[in-house]
Amino acid sequence: MMRQPVFPRLIRSSCQKKSPFTNKHNRASSICRCFSSTAENNGSQESGKKNLPESASVVVVGGGIIGSSVAYHLAKIGMEDVILLERDKLTSGTTWHAAGLINTFGSLSSTSTYMRKYTKELYSTILPEETGYDAGYMPIGFIELACDRDRLHYYRRVAAFNRLCGVDVREISADQVKEKFPLCETKDVLAGFYVPDDGRANPTDATMALVKGAKLHGAKIFEGVSVSGVTTSYVSEFNEKLSTVLPRVTGVTLSNGHQIEAKVVVNCAGMWARQFGEKCGVNIPNQAAEHYYLITDKMDEVDPSWPVVEDSSRCVYIRPEGGGLMFGLFEWCGEPWNVNKIPGDFSFGEIEPDWDRMGPYLEDAMMRVPASINVGAKKFFCGPESFTPDNCPVVGEAPELQNYYVAAGLNSIGILTGGGIGQILAEWIQNGSAPSGVDVTGININRFHKYQSNPAYRAERVGEALGNTYRVHYPDHTPKTCRGAKKSVLHDRLMQKNAYFRDVSGWESPSWFAPAGTQPAVEQESFGRENWFPYWEEEHRACREGVALFDMSFMSKFAVQGDDAGSFLNFLSTANVDDEVGRITYTQWLNVDGYMEADLTVTKLSHNKFMVVATDTMHNHVLTHMKRRLASDAHVFISDVTGAYAQINLQGPRSRDLLQALTSADMQDFPFRNAAEIDIGYARVICMRITYVGELGYELFIPAEQAQHVYDLIVERGEEEFGLRHAGLRALGSLRMEKAYRDYGHDMDNTDTVLECGLGFTCDYDKPGGFMGIGAVLAEKTGAKIMGGLTRRMVQVLVQDPEPFMHHGDILCRGGTPACEIRAASFGHTLGGAVGLAMIERQEDPVTKSWINDGDWTVNIAGNAFPCTVSLAPIYDPNSERIRA
Ligand SMILES: Cc1cc2nc3c(=O)[nH]c(=O)nc-3n(C[C@H](O)[C@H](O)[C@H](O)COP(=O)(O)OP(=O)(O)OC[C@H]3O[C@@H](n4cnc5c(N)ncnc54)[C@H](O)[C@@H]3O)c2cc1C
Structure with a gap:
């Protein structure tokens, strides 16, 4: 989602000029350790601790492709006193051995596609022109093979989306694939998806070009400087606007004890990022895994100008390398590397390859180029690369620590997206908020939870994350690993009702329910109707025509209390949330520029007690949004009560009758948007009359320890007398979509305004003190009137x-x-x-x-x-x- 007026660079077309295919590129292959001469040219005159400054505005930790890109972009947009500190040599972590694939085809994320396009333009055009240094980009082309029906369907969808984003992707026949890569076996190829000016970069050259550019713009680069920690304070020394509720960065400590003051620290420490973040309480759940490629001996038939061919059904990408071919692998299940601690002295390192584990993958991969089978292997390389639990990078300001930024967890596309990540993060640091031209909801560091950094979690999930790289991305897929990390107190009862569970921010949550006697299983993943379609339809209709029960315990719930709680929340909210006691208010939270930050309800439970309810994926985003804006002298106390309350939603035209049968409260006299405590059995329950499905309905917030008791009463009475049906998240999704209810992080994000989303009705322009972002909303209204x-x-x-x-x-x-x-x-x-x-x-x-x-x-x-x-x-x-x- 790109918006021209705010972030014009994002819509510039990529790659007007391309680097010529020169002999130099053949020599300087991505696996050569060609850092030493370039480091001399670009880095070493600043090396040596004697030249280190006492203070800096920004300290970038880590001199791989990502740190270099962040330093370059910060300096380029005019930030002064930017320094980059690298423990050993530039590129010595993961960057030096990357294969350097640059494919703009392949993602259904506008953010990822933007980053890929911009990075290609950066390496091919911007950096060479600006620095005179060749970033090693070779536009040899890229072809994705579709060898089965589902992949063909999926890639056609991706191709249409990528074309919308400005990528020149062409669907070509098997014969055309053969023309471009004559050694490729194409008998089973249904189609190829070809981008002529994609190709490969030399990761070391790209890093050195970034470093050269960074220095030209005034940044300083230091090699051989290891950062051992980050200093913090609750006192505002640099920026009075920062909250004093959260600590802020004040500088870094080096391994020799030397300290450098800094306003901002950026953790670009690659696979070390998690353990480096942990030193100051920042949660970054990335984990290194083994990652392989094989380089064959010379093959006379191979032409170095052949394109990269990717065959995800055989877990492989193939490209010319050093006179032979490179076969890069993403196996179905990866192997974690050093879960407890990444060694501090691992530089230009390799991992002993596991031939037994990888042999079958390799054999299958090489069948794509039969001529390679009898050629010798020059090198079977294994290096570590870090992956995240959801295969998206970790970017942005840490929720735990102000002015501490992170760019790590690149899931094996750090070279491909490195330029874009650096550009986005630099803008983020300069403005103190995410760029409004890029949807960052899927990459924001604050989407993660602490438990995801546990060794058991990382060890299990990283194998699946690596394996996801080449899986068909079916729309209803849910992770298979680390299941059961969080369970609603109703979980066992829902299991007895035959729920098919999915992972919802770690919570086991019913997707749908199979009829009694039927196994709740997905028989075959697809892009159309799966075996559970009829169950889903019945749940949907039960909600429209009768009454349905949804377990929504995973929703994020915050108690916000204190004498200033009402005025605090009212300032954050577009709507007036501090009106009558017992009123539920649907509202947006905006940033000062008027862009959306959250979509939630605020319920006034008493004059100084409020309940904020938001979607599971925005849990830490909402919490941090409040904390960052809370003055230390405000009488406001925020508690995360997500686990304290189970949430049962009773929705549908018969929900009132069912509830009335269970409580002495008068449900006829319980208007829409009303919240009150009601009795059910032995429990007191907060009942809110509100809906996310477009029907008469109620949300019940039940103390966790009484939730089973209340559930049993509802189900017993509901099933006997009211035709109550259990319903899962698929039904919730179809019901809300018919009513066009929005979901922040899915169909709305930080690039949108409240008016564009059609939610202007939530804005109360007259309430005392206004609301955050009101100026921008009013300006937009005026502009719209003129237009x-x-x-x-x-x-x-x-x-x-x-x-x-x-x-x-x-x-x-x-x-x-x-x-x-x-x-x-x-x-x-x-x-x-x-x-x-x-x-x-x-x-x-x-x-x-x-x-x-x-x-x-x-x-x-x-x-x-x-x-x-x-x-x-x-x-x-x-x-x-x-x-x-
Ligand atoms: C076999 C293989 C093939 C790959 N192929 C591709 C590909 O084709 N395309 C692609 O896009 N990506 C590819 N990748 C992935 C890519 O290499 C990475 O995503 C990328 O290099 C990550 O860059 P980085 O800067 O985050 O990490 P790194 O390059 O590891 O940089 C982090 C740096 O931080 C430094 N550091 C750590 N701790 C400290 C500290 N305390 N103080 C100072 N410095 C510190 C380290 O020394 C290191 O230099 C491949 C990876 C592998 C393993």
């Missing part, structure tokens, strides 16, 4: 044909021309087709109702166009009559 409307608006999309499924990344077209991607989608069992949300943007003119109605809209799903309805208002119950029934 005749907003140029960017969220719409709901309903596919008219009941057959196809739509997913994130499919393309919404107007008159056959791609307009934007579908941000999130589900299947509307009531509306009768796939339904989703999208953000339409026009360059000059407003997105109005009449412009939408005049359009001929289709959705491109894997290359096929399906007519669809596009609407600004929810298609299901647009006047919300069912909710207020």
Whole structure:
């Protein structure tokens, strides 16, 4: 999601000029240790501790591709006194041995695709022009092979999305693959996805070019300087605006005891990042795993200008290297490396290859190029690379420590995305908030939880994370490892009801329920109807027509209390949340520039006690948003009460009758948006009349120790008399999508404004003191008035044909021309087709109702166009009559 006015670089087309394919590149292969001469040219005159400054504005720790890129971009945007400290030599960690693949094809994330495109442009054009130093980019092309139906379907979706992002990806035939890479076996190839100017970079040259650029812009680079710790303080010395509730960075300590004062520290310590972060309480759950490639002896037939070929069905990428071929592997299950501690002296290191484990993968991979089978192996290389629990990088300001930033956990695409990561983080550091032109919700460090750094968790998850690299990314896939880390107190009862559980931020949560006597299992993952489709439909209909029970205990819940709690939350919230006691308020939280930070409810339980409820994925984001804005003298106390309350949602037109049968409270006299304690059995329960599915419904917050008791009463009475049905998250997803309810982190993010998301109704412009971001919202309103409307608006999309499924990344077209991607989608069992949300943007003119109605809209799903309805208002119950029934 890129927005021109705010972050213009992001929409610049990538790669206007390309580095010529020179002999030098053949010699300086990515696996050569060619650092020494470049380090002399670029780094060593600043080496030596005697030249170290006493203070700096920013200290970057780590001189791999990422640290170098961060230092370069910080210096380039004008930050002064930036220094980079590298423990040993530049590139000596992971960077020196990377294969250097640069493929802009392959991701359904706009952020990742942006980073790839920008990085390619940086290596191929920007750095050589700016520094005169060749970053070693070779535009030899890249081909992704589709050798089975699911991959073909998936890559067609990805290709459409990547084209929307400006990547020139072409679907080519097996014969065309053969023309470009004649040794490739193509009998089983269904298609290739070819990007002509993708290719490979030399990681060492790219790092040295970044370092040269950093120095040209004024940064200083020091090798042989190991940072042993970070100094912190609660006292504001540099920036009065920073909160004093959280500590802040004051500098670094070196292994020789020397200290350097600093306003900002950036942890770019690669696979050491977790243990380095731990020294000051920063949670970074990345973990190194073994990662392999094999280089064959010389093969006369190989032409070094052949493209990179990737065959994920055989776990391999193949490219020319040193006169022969390189076979790089991503096996289905990786092997962790040094879970307890990464050795501090591991430099330019290699790991002894495990031939027994990797042999079968290698054999299968080499079948893609049969001529390679009888060629000798020059090198079977194994090096460590760090992976994260969700295969996305760790970027941004640490929630635990102000002015401590992190860029680590690159999941084997650190060279490919390194430029983009550096650019985004530099902007983040300069502004003190994430750039509004890039969706950072999927890469933000604050999405992780402390338990994910446990050795047992890392050891198990890292193997799956590496294995995910080449798996088909089915939309409903859920991780298989580290299951059972968190369980609702209702878990065993839900299991007895035949729940199929998925991992929801670590919580075991029902996705759907199988009928009694049927095994709750996914028989075959797919992009369409799976075996559980009928169960899902029944749960959906039960909620629309009767009453359904959802266990939502994973929701993030915070008690915010104290004399200043109301005014504090009111300032953060677009809506007035400090009104009557017993009022639930749906609201947004914005940053000062008016961009979305959170989407949640705030309930006023008493004059000085509030409950904030947010989605599971935004747990630490919401908590940190509050802490960073809390003055130390404010009478406000924030407690995370997520585990203290189980949450049961009873939703559907019969929910009131069921609840009335269980409580002495008068549920007829319990209006929408009302919250009150009610009795159920022996328990006192906070009951909120609110919905996320578009029906009459209630959310019950039950002290965890009484939740089983309350659940049993609800189920016994509900099943006997009211046809109560258990429902899972798939039903929640389809119900909310029909009503076009938003979900921050999925269909809305930090690049959007409250008005663009159609949530302007939450803004109370007249409340005393206003709210954070009000100036920007008012300015946007004025601008829209002049323009005749907003140029960017969220719409709901309903596919008219009941057959196809739509997913994130499919393309919404107007008159056959791609307009934007579908941000999130589900299947509307009531509306009768796939339904989703999208953000339409026009360059000059407003997105109005009449412009939408005049359009001929289709959705491109894997290359096929399906007519669809596009609407600004929810298609299901647009006047919300069912909710207020
Ligand atoms: C076999 C293999 C093939 C790969 N192929 C590709 C590819 O084709 N394309 C791609 O994009 N990626 C590839 N990668 C991944 C890529 O190499 C990494 O993602 C990338 O190098 C990570 O860069 P980094 O800067 O985060 O880490 P590093 O390069 O490890 O840099 C971290 C630096 O921090 C320093 N450091 C640590 N602690 C301290 C301290 N306390 N004080 C000072 N300095 C410290 C270290 O010495 C190190 O130099 C591959 C990886 C492997 C193993």
